[in-house]
Amino acid sequence: MAPAEAQPDDILDSSLVDLNTFNQILEMDEPDDHEFSTSIVFGFFEQAQETFDSMDAALKEKDLETLSSLGHFLKGSSATIGLTKVRDGCEHIQRYGKLENIDGSPEPDEDLCLERLTEAISTVKKDYEEVETVLRKYYEQFD
Amino acid sequence: MSEILDFLPVPTLVVQPLGDSYRIQRASSGLLQAWDRTREDLVDKDLFVALYQASRTARFDRIPLAYAIETAVASRALRLCHAAYISGDDTWTARITPVHKEDDLLCLLLQWEKAELHVAVPDGGMSQSWLPIDDAFRILVHAVKDYAIFLLDTRGNVVTWNTGAELNKGYKKEEIIGKHFSVFYSEEDLQRGKPDRALERCLREGRVEDEGWRYRKDGSRFWANVVITAIYRNDIHVGFGKVTRNLNERKENELRLVAAYEESSRLKNDFLANISHEIRTPMHGMLSACSLLLDTELSEEQRETANLIDESGRVLLQVINDILDYSKLAAGRFSVQSDVVDIAGIITSVTRSVRTTLQPGVSMHLDLAPGLPKAMGDPIRYRQIAENIIGNAGKFTEKGSITVQVSVPAEDETTHTLLTKVIDTGHGVPEDAAAKLFEPFTQLDTTYQKRRQGTGLGLSISKSLCELLGGDIGYEHNPEGQGSIFWFSVKLDKVKSPATATTDPTHGVDEPSRSPSKSQSGDAAVQLNLLRGIARTKRILAVEDNIINQKVLVGMLHGFGFEDITVAGDGSQAVSILASEGHVFDLIFMDISMPVMNGYEATVWIRSSGSSVPIIAMTAYALKGDREFCLEKGVDDYIAKPVNRQLLMQKLLKWLCRSDSPAHVNGESTEEPAIDCQAIPQELVEA
Known part of the structure; x- marks a missing residue:
């Protein structure tokens, strides 16, 4: 018999990951493997890296519209997995890119939005790295 | 002097002005004799009464004499009045002489002589007539x-x-x-x-x-x-x-013309309505096909051409939609729905979409009065007006700003009046054109702006819609200089029961990651069994652009026992799948924000193709009003992302168990799906 599995609760910080949502994904795994959730989580890692690269490029181009839609895109998948902080960060990017404040009110100052975008992207990357580390650690136990 | 007058041989009356009337002062003996009347009959009497009281047409008889006196006095000259008096067979002509002292009229001298006789002869003329007839x-x-x-x-x-x-x-x-x-x-x-x-x-x-x-x-x-x-x-x-x-014939023709005009205008409107409707469906098909084409490898030149098709197609579709609306309005066949209208949400969403079309350097401000009510009205129509007016401001403002203000200037016991003002710093509207703004097919052409695309129906449609919603629409110059103010008002009913305005507690918007409580998990097992019972026979189309989300949704659906799941990466793929496979799906999950063709557009296409398949929107939008907007676009239900498995199960049960009945917009609770599934055969439920 395999050693008792560490439960996600033991490893994952609920401020980083919404456990209800994440557990929904784990529940879809077959009893003896973690193939499904692994493919989802590691698929997300890839997607996040790609998206960050695109964001960097768009930021260089000062392409706010693209930044907004990239933010929206990653918001969807991070929300699906339950990565609360990343999801929130992506929402900020989505708003700033649309020339809005966090509350959705208009912010016509494009330079200010760019400045905020730069900051938000670096924050979201940091949050992402943090959660990637713990998730990788969580999956390491199954190797 | 008085004696001379009395004994003048010419029949004479002396008449004194008395206010507006004339009183006979004296009558000569000759006159009394000639007319066979007594002095008492005439003297001190009103002139017209004395002369004409015996006649049945007295009110007409007096007209020529009154007019002759009036002109004699005015011109201070002698006037003749033909046939002013008739006694027996004799007709008398009056010679009127006004007597003035300085500027005061002392009296009038009316001297009478017999007029020539006129005798009517059988051929209708007069043999010896004072009337000059050749x-x-x-x-x-x-x-x-x-x-x-x-x-x-x-x-x-x-x-x-x-x-x-x-x-x-x-x-x-x-x-x-x-x-x-x-x-x-x-x-x-x-x-x-x-x-x-x-x-x-x-x-x-x-x-x-x-x-x-x-x-x-x-x-x-x-x-x-x-x-x-x-x-x-x-x-x-x-x-x-x-x-x-x-002119009887002409009058009848006029009436016939009016009737014919009304009839032809009705036929025209019917024709427009039918033909626009017929054009719309293939247009949607064409546009979807074009989107698919644009998605493929194309050479520069091909892409340019396809883009042209796409753009022109969209303009054409807008034109057709305008005409359809206009003809429905003109025919009085426009129906107004009653639903909860979230004004703030609609205006925010409209300005959000117009903002993306603004010309560089134009800013947009939103000024919503605090505490805008939620009220009952037609949210789609309100949105349509707002889109038109705000969209126009966006189109016609090349620099400066656009401000959208919403306020509630009046309310009574049952209604709120909402005023929406759109103030821009665009070209404004010339004085002479302002009057025609709201007439159909009017487009203002000025030398410095090229003709805009469209039918020129937008404002006229908006005006009719405002009137339908109990309000009005208008234009004024921007008092702060260049630009326009377009305003429109609508009357909305107050929400009767506060419960109807609040969001359903089981709804995903407010608690997207809510987990089922203990008491529900027992039900959950029952529900899961029910769902597994029907899942294998159902086909599901999942439209979602993010591969992670696709996988998770498909994983959950597999977990419920669904085997036939088709995935589309965006709206246009969904549309082409539907176009090629027909309406074989029992339910569609629709992501809203997707590239190429978003979920709203895809939903509109699906509905216009005649399908009533249940469509459940999935979106990470958290804004209030988005749910209403989803429902407005023809979506049946809504589930927030991240998708909660329990909630997803409830929605599936709710819509799949009902899939035989026509799908209907329904914002109600999703808590009693089991009741709807009573009809499912037991062996399936237990399988």
């Missing part, structure tokens, strides 16, 4: 059949009668000669003094023309054009000429 003309006039042409004496009595008069009015010559012309008028016209006024005006202006109903001898009426002309001989007014033309 024989040749008399014959000509008499022969005219289409016009009633006849002469009146100074008082309005008929003197001649032609064939046309006989045919049109139904009186024989011998019946009507000597009768007063007022018999041709209706009782009502007589009471209102219409014929009197006609004669008075005719004397003043020489001619009077009128259109109206005239009556025949048999009492029937006809629509007549009447010209009355005053006739003078040697400057003496001797009578009136009257030409009456029967």
